[in-house]
Amino acid sequence: MEFEKIYHKYDVIIVGSGLAGERAALAAASSNLKTAVITKVYPTRSHSGGAQGGISAAIGNVDAEDNLETHMWDTVKGSDFLGDQDAIELFVEESIKTIYEYEHMGVPFSRLPNGKIAQRAFGGHTYRRACYSADKTGHVLLHTLYEQCVKHQVSFYNEFLVLSLMITDGQASGVVAWDLRNGGFHIFRTKAVLFATGGYGRAYKVTSNALSNTGDGLATVLEAGLPVEDLEFVQFHPTGYYRQGILVTEGARGEGGHLLNGEGERFMKKYAPEKMELGPRDLVARSIWTEILEGRGINGKDYVHIDLTHLGAEKIMERLPQIRDLAISFVGVDPIKAPIPIQPTAHYSMGGIPTNKRGEVVIDAQNSVMPGFYAAGEAACVSIHGANRLGTNSLQEASTFGRIAGNNMTEFARKTDFLPVDEEAVKRAEEKVKRLFENDGKTHHYHYKKELQETMYNKVWIFRNDKDLKEALSTVSSLEEDFLKNVRIDDKGLLFNLDMQEALEVHNLLTFSKIIIAGALNRKESRGAHFRTDFPKRDDKNWTKHTLAWRTPDGKTKFDYKPVVITKYQPTERKY
Amino acid sequence: MKKRFEIFRYNPETDKKPYFKSYEVEVYEGMTLLDALNYIRWEIDGTLTYRRSCRSAICGSCAMKINGRTYLACKTQVIKDIKSDHIKVEPLPGYEIIKDLVVDMDNFFDKLKRTKPYHITHKAPPEKERLQSPEDFKFINEAADCILCGACVSACPSSWAGKDYLGPAALLKAYKFCADTRDEGADERLAIVNDKNGVWRCHYTANCMDACPKDIKITDYIARLRNMLVQNKL
Ligand SMILES: Cc1cc2nc3c(=O)[nH]c(=O)nc-3n(C[C@H](O)[C@H](O)[C@H](O)COP(=O)(O)OP(=O)(O)OC[C@H]3O[C@@H](n4cnc5c(N)ncnc54)[C@H](O)[C@@H]3O)c2cc1C
Ligand code: FES
Numbered sequence: 001m002e003f004e005k006i007y008h009k010y011d012v013i014i015v016g017s018g019l020a021g022e023r024a025a026l027a028a029a030s031s032n033l034k035t036a037v038i039t040k041v042y043p044t045r046s047h048s049g050g051a052q053g054g055i056s057a058a059i060g061n062v063d064a065e066d067n068l069e070t071h072m073w074d075t076v077k078g079s080d081f082l083g084d085q086d087a088i089e090l091f092v093e094e095s096i097k098t099i100y101e102y103e104h105m106g107v108p109f110s111r112l113p114n115g116k117i118a119q120r121a122f123g124g125h126t127y128r129r130a131c132y133s134a135d136k137t138g139h140v141l142l143h144t145l146y147e148q149c150v151k152h153q154v155s156f157y158n159e160f161l162v163l164s165l166m167i168t169d170g171q172a173s174g175v176v177a178w179d180l181r182n183g184g185f186h187i188f189r190t191k192a193v194l195f196a197t198g199g200y201g202r203a204y205k206v207t208s209n210a211l212s213n214t215g216d217g218l219a220t221v222l223e224a225g226l227p228v229e230d231l232e233f234v235q236f237h238p239t240g241y242y243r244q245g246i247l248v249t250e251g252a253r254g255e256g257g258h259l260l261n262g263e264g265e266r267f268m269k270k271y272a273p274e275k276m277e278l279g280p281r282d283l284v285a286r287s288i289w290t291e292i293l294e295g296r297g298i299n300g301k302d303y304v305h306i307d308l309t310h311l312g313a314e315k316i317m318e319r320l321p322q323i324r325d326l327a328i329s330f331v332g333v334d335p336i337k338a339p340i341p342i343q344p345t346a347h348y349s350m351g352g353i354p355t356n357k358r359g360e361v362v363i364d365a366q367n368s369v370m371p372g373f374y375a376a377g378e379a380a381c382v383s384i385h386g387a388n389r390l391g392t393n394s395l396q397e398a399s400t401f402g403r404i405a406g407n408n409m410t411e412f413a414r415k416t417d418f419l420p421v422d423e424e425a426v427k428r429a430e431e432k433v434k435r436l437f438e439n440d441g442k443t444h445h446y447h448y449k450k451e452l453q454e455t456m457y458n459k460v461w462i463f464r465n466d467k468d469l470k471e472a473l474s475t476v477s478s479l480e481e482d483f484l485k486n487v488r489i490d491d492k493g494l495l496f497n498l499d500m501q502e503a504l505e506v507h508n509l510l511t512f513s514k515i516i517i518a519g520a521l522n523r524k525e526s527r528g529a530h531f532r533t534d535f536p537k538r539d540d541k542n543w544t545k546h547t548l549a550w551r552t553p554d555g556k557t558k559f560d561y562k563p564v565v566i567t568k569y570q571p572t573e574r575k576y
Numbered sequence: 577m578k579k580r581f582e583i584f585r586y587n588p589e590t591d592k593k594p595y596f597k598s599y600e601v602e603v604y605e606g607m608t609l610l611d612a613l614n615y616i617r618w619e620i621d622g623t624l625t626y627r628r629s630c631r632s633a634i635c636g637s638c639a640m641k642i643n644g645r646t647y648l649a650c651k652t653q654v655i656k657d658i659k660s661d662h663i664k665v666e667p668l669p670g671y672e673i674i675k676d677l678v679v680d681m682d683n684f685f686d687k688l689k690r691t692k693p694y695h696i697t698h699k700a701p702p703e704k705e706r707l708q709s710p711e712d713f714k715f716i717n718e719a720a721d722c723i724l725c726g727a728c729v730s731a732c733p734s735s736w737a738g739k740d741y742l743g744p745a746a747l748l749k750a751y752k753f754c755a756d757t758r759d760e761g762a763d764e765r766l767a768i769v770n771d772k773n774g775v776w777r778c779h780y781t782a783n784c785m786d787a788c789p790k791d792i793k794i795t796d797y798i799a800r801l802r803n804m805l806v807q808n809k810l
Contacts, residue, residue, distance in 0.1 A: 041627075042681065044724050045635040059704075103705040106695025106756065108713060108720045115707030133720070139634055140720050147694040181674065210630045243606065246632045326632060329651050331606060446618040490622030493589045496675045499622040 001437050003430070003494075004184035007421075010036040010155070011413045013175060013190040015162045015217065017043035019138070020377025020398035020405075021196035022145035024359075027406025029152040033413055036155040036188065038162055038177055040212060040501070043146045047198050047210040048398065051138025052249035052322060054122060054130030055399070056392040057099040058092065061116040066127035068092045073569065075393060078124045078280055079386025080528035081544060081571035082230070082564055087357040087382045089567065091393075094400045099131055102399070107144045109133050121254045124280040124390040135251055135322040138395055160186065161501055162216065163429035165193070165224045165373075166422035172361075172373035173419035176429040180501060183494025185429060187421060191413035194359070194374040194405055195221070196398070199349035201234070202505075203513045204461075205453035207346040208240050208247035212505075217379040219508035221353050222515070222551040223428060226363050226370065227560075229381040230547050231512060232519035233350035235389055235529045236462050238284040240345025241330050242303040248323055248342055250391045252306060253277040255319050259288065260305045260339060261296040267304075282388045282529045285344040289462045298341060305339035312336075344462060348389050350529065351516075352381035354548065359405025365548060365562040372416065374409045376401040383546065386564075387528020436503050441488035445503035448483050452476060452509055460517055465534045469521040476517060480510040480555070515549045518557050523547065540571045579603045579654060581612060583624065584666040587675050594673070596664075597621075603654045609665070610638055610650040613677075626677035633789060636723035639730070640677050641666040646727040648789045668730040684726050687742055691750040691768055696761025712757045719752035719797055721790045728794055731787035733779070740773045744784040744794045747775060751797040754804055766805055775802050 012028045014021045017039035029035040039046065060066040071092040076083055103109060103117065110118040110133050122130040133140045149156075159180040166174040166189075174189040197217030201209030218228050238259075239248040253259075259277050261267045271287040272279035279287075292302050308316055313336045316324055320335075327333050327340050353375040354362045359382075361373040377398035384397055455475045459468035483506070491499035525539035526532050545561040552558050578600050586594035599616045610631055617624045627637040631650045638649040643664050654663065671679035728744040729735045735743045742750075750769050754762040769775045775798055784794045 041629050041635070041637065042685070042724075045627075045629050045637050047630065047635075049723075050630045050632060050634050100701075100704055104695075104697075104701040106753070106758065108716050108752075108756070109705075109708075110717075111708050111710045111713045113710060115709050117705050134717060136634070136721065139723070143720070143724075144695070150689055151694040210635065212629045244631075322634075329633065329653065330608070332653075332656060444618070444622055446622075450618075491625070493587060495587065495589050496625055496678050498625045499617070 001434060006186045008186060008188045009418060010034050010190050012409055013188050013193045014196060015175060016196035016198060018046040018048035018196060018198055018377060018398060019141055019145060019395060020402035022149055023399050023402030024194050024376060024406030025154045026148050026152060027403055028410045029154045031410045033410055036157060038157040038160045040159060040161045042158050043156060044143055046142060047213055049139045049142045050210060051395050052135040053251040054120060054132035054137050054392045055395040056129050057095040057131060058129050059096055059099055061112060062119045063127035066129055070126050074125050075384060075390060076569050077574055078388055078390040080388055080574055082386030082527060083384050084565035085567040086565045088384045090357050091384045091400055095396045098400045105144050105148055108140055122391045123250055123278045130392040135249055135320055163432055164425040165220050166425040167224055168419035168422050171371040171419060173422055176426050181496055187426060189418050191416045191418060192372045192409040194376060194409055195353060195379050196377045197379040199378040200512060201346045201349060203456050203509050204346035205457040206245035208237055208245055214505035214508050215512050216508050217353060219511040222511055227354060227548045227550045228515060229351055229354040230383060231351035231516045232523055233387050233529050234346055235281055235348035235350060236285040236344045237347035238281055238288055238344050239306055239342040242341035242343050244330055245345035246330055248306060248340060252308060252320060252323055256311055258307045260307050261291045262298045263296060267291050280388060285462055286531060288344055303341045303343045306342050307339040308335040348394060349378055350385045350389055352379050355380045355382050357382060358408045359401055365560045374405040376405040387530060432504060436489050436500050437492055439487060441486040443486045444488050445506045448479050449506045451479055452513060456513060460520060463531055463533050464520055465532060469517055473517045476514050483510055515557055519547045519549060522559060544571060577603055579661050579663055582664045585676055586673055605655055607654050608650050609642060609652040609654055612654055613649060625675050634723060636725035639668050639725040639727040641669055646730050646787045651789055668726055670730045670736055681726060684729060687746045688749055691746050692761060692765050693749045695759055698760050706758050708757055715755045716752050718792055719748055721792055722748055723790060727787040727789060728784035731783040733781055734777045738773060738777060741777045742774050747798050747801060748794050751801050766808060769801055770805050
């Protein structure tokens with residue numbers, strides 16, 4: 001089977017139209033570079049729009065004592081000392097500029113009576129520093145950035161699926177994409193390319209993530225022979241709607257919501273007596289799961305309650321209208337009248353494509369840069385979140401490092417030239433698609449996804465151990481092998497082939513999930529979101545280091561480790 | 577409990593004309609229409625095609641016609657919201673069909689672009705944020721809820737009649753900027769919407785408000801845009 005191939009040339013190419021991608025695109029386009037964004041959904045449909053709670057910055061509008069130092073310390077501590085402190089320092093400084101810049105772009109922020117941007121409390125932050133817009137913060141940021149991209153004439157390739165990364169003579173030279181709407185390959189040559197492809201929560205059955213968060217960027221990078229970093233760190237958000245996993249924002253706890261077990265007890269007093277419900281996410285999620293495992297879920301089942309009723313109708317309607325709307329639509333509960341059933345849900349991907357604090361992708365333990373290749377946002381691992389992200393730091397990360405990477409790639413693109421097409425990368429993309437069209441397989445791709453997601457949920461979840469992880473690794477390895485031989489798609493047409501798109505996404509999930517598991521198996525300690533029941537303590541001596549993992553040409557995993565950048569704060573015990 | 581889903585199917589590559597295909601699905605309390613469509617595609621018929629992403633009513637991908645009414649598939653419960661045992665699912669009316677439930681939204685987005693849908697200021701910004709009172713924020717807060725799902729345009733008789741009509745979503749966007757105390761581009765934008773294909777084409781049928789999954793009072797905002805025009809002239 002032969003497919004059409006269409007060629008393009010842009011000064012810079014950005015893959016992904018969430019906050020990170022759009023912010024980078026804006027940096028390039030406002031410097032008059034010919035800029036294209038390639039995205040598998042319409043830009044305003046990106047996952048960033050789902051973020052509700054807020055975006056952090058120590059601007060001190062509510063708590064005047066707030067300062068950069070404390071924001072940095074909170075983030076380092078939250079990361080369980082796995083965050084790189086040079087990157088965190090830059091992050092907290094630049095985040096203030098990011099907020100004012102957003103305001104100047106016209107973002108509708110909620111306001112204080114004095115007219116300044118309102119800020120609220122969020123878990124793990126010492127001061128109230130989450131700037132917000134009711135409970136649709138990500139939505140208004142995403143729409144505002146899109147509006148700015150329209151203004152600056154960014155070219156959008158909507159509903160295009162990027163399949164491979166081109167590297168020519170050791171330098172990133174473009175991407176190969178599939179046009180979902182019409183079918184056919186598009187080969188984009190460029191001087192600098194940025195991946196802002198979002199997180200990998202869809203490896204799990206219960207997740208708050210959009211259906212499109214399939215970690216495509218990670219798989220693409222691995223297939224190009226480059227490493228990924230710290231994938232074993234997956235954040236489990238304490239409060240997802242029971243069964244669905246759709247998020248109840250932490251804002252619900254920030255506004256004063258209580259967590260109650262089957263006995264009606266505010267159980268957080270046992271686990272975080274001071275911070276209570278506003279303890280860090282990993283701790284709250286583990287506390288809930290412990291209550292459930294010990295039989296104190298509601299009616300002994302695998303969920304607990306978040307109770308907002310005492311906040312009163314007015315506060316709920318004003319501050320948390322979307323939550324109320326969703327609770328009514330998704331679980332049939334009106335939080336003004338009754339508590340909401342919740343369970344922990346896979347939420348945020350701390351790991352990703354390794355970058356330095358300039359947003360340049362690095363490819364080994366010595367932090368050597370791959371010229372022309374950038375990454376930002378949830379797809380990247382810079383790493384400011386280390387082993388555990390604090391709420392509201394990720395919209396900020398996507399925005400701030402989107403800008404930083406965008407500026408640096410603009411500078412790079414100005415002084416470099418187009419490179420020849422990487423034919424290997426074109427071949428890789430073609431093979432993936434042809435396999436699906438030509439395979440006479442018997443097993444629909446959904447079967448593989450379901451098996452994978454169940455395995456990850458049952459064995460690579462909040463509490464991990466050696467036996468489960470080994471079993472999971474073997475299951476997922478055989479799934480991957482079988483997929484290549486036996487996968488089937490039902491739709492073999494060119495037009496908007498969602499069946500094929502999902503099969504390609506499942507392939508991606510299989511490619512990187514093995515690395516989550518193997519990384520978790522190697523890491524014989526508990527840190528942040530990664531908890532090993534057989535190694536329940538943090539081991540600073542052996543494990544204050546980042547995991548780097550490669551996929552070898554025969555499909556095996558190779559590991560290396562690099563030190564954490566520690567500048568100001570030596571690891572200490574993390575207590576809340 | 578089982579329900580029967582009659583789903584609009586059309587693949588221009590292979591089908592001479594559209595048809596309805598029927599699927600029987602075991603439904604459960606809490607199941608959304610999007611869950612049902614996913615179930616059909618994953619377990620019964622992989623060729624069924626539609627758009628979806630967030631599944632939490634915020635990305636605007638999944639608007640469609642459900643038993644005659646336009647709504648979001650991910651926000652519609654198949655038991656609680658739909659009493660009938662037969663559920664008819666069709667693409668958003670008024671758009672060109674690409675395949676099955678997927679429609680062409682390019683025109684919708686192009687119309688948005690015609691209203692200068694971005695913040696316009698002439699003054700250099702201060703070092704920090706500009707101030708805005710909570711009351712002034714309220715003027716734009718609800719309009720900013722729009723998820724660009726296209727349901728309003730689909731339900732709007734004026735949009736059916738005039739394909740050049742800017743339509744409710746674009747006008748709502750224009751309102752959002754014009755009503756923002758920080759914005760200085762109202763005159764430029766009002767000049768654009770002051771047109772027979774702009775605010776004057778809205779006949780206040782308010783179908784758009786019924787269709788809006790975010791319950792935005794779109795018609796009211798179009799009326800406010802008209803008011804701004806009238807006041808500007810005085
Ligand atoms: C429900 C929810 C609530 C949240 N709330 C908050 C909050 O209150 N505060 C906070 O700070 N963080 C929050 N987060 C996290 C935050 O939203 C994300 O980390 C952040 O938005 C990620 O932005 P991004 O730009 O990196 O990626 P995304 O917004 O996920 O964008 C990824 C983009 O990549 C594109 N893409 C992916 N693969 C391909 C491919 N193969 N080809 C082409 N395009 C591709 C997609 O189309 C999309 O445009 C929340 C997350 C969830 C799930
Ligand atoms: S899937 Fe996003 S609005 Fe329905």
